[in-house]
């Protein structure tokens with residue numbers, strides 16, 4: 115029989131599948147009293163236009179169908195993230211016997227992090243709680259996801275000439291200037307959140323509708339990719355993952371072309387940096403000589 119970590123790996127696979135479809139990466143699986151995996155679910159709020167389609171709810175629904183029972187007596191639910199209050203409520207209604215989750219959610223967790231819906235003293239049903247199974251892996255998955263989304267939204271709005279605060283003041287204040295930090299009343303947070311209402315940070319996709327060379331050139335600029343063209347590549351990959359399903363084959367081919375051009379730019383830049391390092395001493399000597407002669411000429 116599989117142990118908790120092996121079952122959590124199945125939930126992680128669901129989270130990764132959700133991420134590949136452009137969703138916040140959260141996954142869940144449900145195991146019956148007999149130890150059989152009877153349901154799997156990934157977050158699909160965007161795909162289903164359903165605010166309740168958290169991974170846990172998706173898995174609970176599938177488990178109910180599998181057992182032909184709305185009570186999932188004796189079952190264990192594995193989730194990559196601490197359930198929110200909605201999911202915690204649903205888990206209690208389903209009479210799940212045991213809940214195993216990975217990362218805790220400091221913004222919306224309802225198993226003690228923010229609220230204590232799970233095992234609230236006023237409620238009847240008791241759930242055996244195990245937290246922290248593969249939490250580092252699951253936490254990193256979310257952190258990376260939100261980091262990529264932030265840099266993507268940031269660049270998209272730089273392109274449009276908008277301030278970052280126009281998009282999402284709270285979440286982006288950490289990356290912006292001092293003046294915006296002053297305006298912000300809430301302290302900036304570097305934590306990821308389980309919020310799935312991502313519409314407010316949907317980036318402008320205008321750039322990605324253009325030709326491959328235009329896309330690659332824009333992503334190679336400091337204006338769009340302040341941390342260098344490699345971050346531009348991450349944005350492009352992120353866009354392809356997020357919008358992939360809705361893109362035509364031709365469009366995907368164009369975007370792959372843009373990736374090739376951009377990786378060429380990245381390789382060139384690496385070569386140039388290497389060349390610069392090797393001739394740093396020579397060039398710095400030359401430069402100062404050139405500067406001196408230039409000054410003399412202008413004088």
Ligand SMILES: [Zn+2]
Pocket residue numbers: 168170197198199200201202
């Ligand atoms: Zn939830």
